[in-house]
Amino acid sequence: xxxxxxxxxxxxxxxxxxxxxxxxxxxxxxxxxxxxxxxxxxxxxxxxxxxxxxxxxxxxxxxxxxxxxxxxxxxxxxxxxxxxxxxxxxxxxxxxxxxxxxxxxxxxxxxxxxxxxxxxxxxxxxxxxxxxxxxxxxxxxxxxxxxxxxxxxxxxx
Amino acid sequence: xxxxxxxxxxxxxxxxxxxxxxxxxxxxxxxxxxxxxxxxxxxxxxxxxxxxxxxxxxxxxxxxxxxxxxxxxxxxxxxxxxxxxxxxxxxxxxxxxxxxxxxxxxxxxxxxxxxxxxxxxxxxxxxxxxxxxxxxxxxxxxxxxxxxxxxxxxxxxxxxxxxxxxxxxxxxxxxxxxxxxxxxxxxxxxxxxxxxxxxxxxxxxxxxxxxxxxxxxxxxxxxxxxxxxxxxxxxxxxxxxxxxxxxxxxxxxxxxxxxxxxxxxxxxxxxxxxxxxxxxxxxxxxxxxxxxxxxxxxxxxxxxxxxxxxxxxxxxxxxxxxxxxxxxxxxxxxxxxxxxxxxxxxxxxxxxxxxxxxxxxxxxxxxxxxxxxxxxxxxxxxxxxxx
Numbered sequence: 001x002x003x004x005x006x007x008x009x010x011x012x013x014x015x016x017x018x019x020x021x022x023x024x025x026x027x028x029x030x031x032x033x034x035x036x037x038x039x040x041x042x043x044x045x046x047x048x049x050x051x052x053x054x055x056x057x058x059x060x061x062x063x064x065x066x067x068x069x070x071x072x073x074x075x076x077x078x079x080x081x082x083x084x085x086x087x088x089x090x091x092x093x094x095x096x097x098x099x100x101x102x103x104x105x106x107x108x109x110x111x112x113x114x115x116x117x118x119x120x121x122x123x124x125x126x127x128x129x130x131x132x133x134x135x136x137x138x139x140x141x142x143x144x145x146x147x148x149x150x151x152x153x154x155x156x157x
Numbered sequence: 158x159x160x161x162x163x164x165x166x167x168x169x170x171x172x173x174x175x176x177x178x179x180x181x182x183x184x185x186x187x188x189x190x191x192x193x194x195x196x197x198x199x200x201x202x203x204x205x206x207x208x209x210x211x212x213x214x215x216x217x218x219x220x221x222x223x224x225x226x227x228x229x230x231x232x233x234x235x236x237x238x239x240x241x242x243x244x245x246x247x248x249x250x251x252x253x254x255x256x257x258x259x260x261x262x263x264x265x266x267x268x269x270x271x272x273x274x275x276x277x278x279x280x281x282x283x284x285x286x287x288x289x290x291x292x293x294x295x296x297x298x299x300x301x302x303x304x305x306x307x308x309x310x311x312x313x314x315x316x317x318x319x320x321x322x323x324x325x326x327x328x329x330x331x332x333x334x335x336x337x338x339x340x341x342x343x344x345x346x347x348x349x350x351x352x353x354x355x356x357x358x359x360x361x362x363x364x365x366x367x368x369x370x371x372x373x374x375x376x377x378x379x380x381x382x383x384x385x386x387x388x389x390x391x392x393x394x395x396x397x398x399x400x401x402x403x404x405x406x407x408x409x410x411x412x413x414x415x416x417x418x419x420x421x422x423x424x425x426x427x428x429x430x431x432x433x434x435x436x437x438x439x440x441x442x443x444x445x446x447x448x449x450x451x452x453x454x455x456x457x458x459x460x461x462x463x464x465x466x467x468x469x470x471x472x473x474x475x476x477x478x479x480x481x482x483x484x485x486x487x488x489x490x491x492x493x494x495x496x497x498x499x500x501x502x503x504x505x506x507x508x509x510x511x512x513x514x515x516x517x518x519x520x521x522x523x524x525x526x527x528x529x530x531x532x533x534x535x536x537x538x539x540x541x542x543x544x
Contacts, residue, residue, distance in 0.1 A: 061475075130194055
């Protein structure tokens, strides 16, 4: 089912996408990784939706690497797994919502927001997803600093 | 007329799992739906980064009782990618066999539930009786009827003996015949058709836009199936077609699933024919080098994806799990909207939802009294450590 290889897809991104790329890597035929500044996430989502059809958004992964917090968007386009990484510094702590461009992101963005305390700017439905309504404000289960549980997480990485 | 809003749940209208649905209705018509999940949040993702890679395998297996094999498979594939371990070919074939067995048992379970939801009890009883055949096969191969624990890092735990093979072939041929019979029933039986045809409609374009996966997506036209998009294990050696339907309704989803049972039987027979002799396990290192990996499998409910980041130790830094039901939720809300109140159970059940999967992560909710009590993270850690 390979329509294009990951390397070809990356070339297309590099030549057609006008914004800045902070990284581009194709570790296998079907895996492509690109990095973008967090402020460009909407323009990247728009670029992906405009360039390829259909676009599947598999999920959005949040990962607290002490600082920054990685927000990784796992797309499937043209038979390639396209992973877009935006690293959000804790001093910024917010990223634009892509739900209006990619409606599939709605639940995934709510999950990242409640687990890591990243504000999704412009999200149409910014409620919590799985945490209860009376969960304390400012307590983020997967965040590894004062607002999460420091002693319990691992310190490496 | 004023719109009325009413809640269903936290007990599911169809399956025995907790979530809370809120419907806005205008007379008999549902105009809007909202969902509240999290009743079975068990902090599995967090717990994964506190256990080593082998312990996580057993934890991930318990994300879901129905698709447990898909979870261990996907987890193992991601970790094997990170550790650069090649799984022996025979082990890959055995993994495929388990993967398809699980698809058969899960789709049959769903078909029975669907029959029950539309008041077609004899379908429910017939299907669940036949499902025992695949359950017996699973037990013969792995020793368990659920939580098979077949997958291990670097291979599988049990080999298929010639005696098992005979039993599997017999069972699969019987199931294939029965699945064909059910395919005929669900397309010709008027009592069934009247309840599922043109119920819970969603267009292919909309389903794809909302991120639906698996049979929910394919029943509306798009052909996204991880087994053909990203052939894992030995799926590129097997002849099978992706089942889609243009019906976009509950009948379409039923047909896709029944046809997938027939296909899964064929895949199992092909696997048994092609399975080479050889080792079933490869030695696996305790520590996994630094890196990150994404693995996808086509679980019975749709695409399952794992993201794992390792940091050169025996404990993963992050394990992220996205289960198919979460992907199907936005679409499911649209599926029930626009239909009748009486169709809510079957329309909602038609995505084959699984909330243990979806929540994964901890709340004590006393549903009986309506009190909810939240425990703080340190309190929970305290409890779990003092157990």
